[in-house]
Amino acid sequence: MQSIPTAPNxxxxxxxxxxxxxxxxxxxxxxxxxxxxxxxxxxxxxxVRARLARSQAGNRPQENA
Known part of the structure; x- marks a missing residue:
């Protein structure tokens, strides 16, 4: 979980x-x-986007639907 960013000065x-x-x-x-x-x-x-693209490229087309 991300922490709440600090307020700007x-x-x-x-x-x-x-x-x-x-x-x-x-x-x-x-x-x-x-x-x-x-x-x-x-x-x-x-x-994360690169990991998703690699994951989708490795799957068979019917698994991406």
Whole structure:
């Protein structure tokens, strides 16, 4: 069973008393920890798909129906 991924960190800049402009970035989500997990899980998915394809290719056609 997969564990629940950790929440991304929210990075903010101090803006007390400062004026902000339209479109100015005030905060962003640091998802670097989730990006690593995504790469790992995509690799696992690719491996499972390859195993499935090999399994299906080795079976007789009537077993694939």
């Amino acid at each position: 929210i990075k903010c800049w101090e803006i007390r008393g400062d004026r902000v402009s339209e479109g100015q970035v005030l905060a962003y989500v640091d998802d670097s920890n989730l990006q690593g997990e995504l790469v790992q899980v995509q690799g696992q998915l690719d491996a």
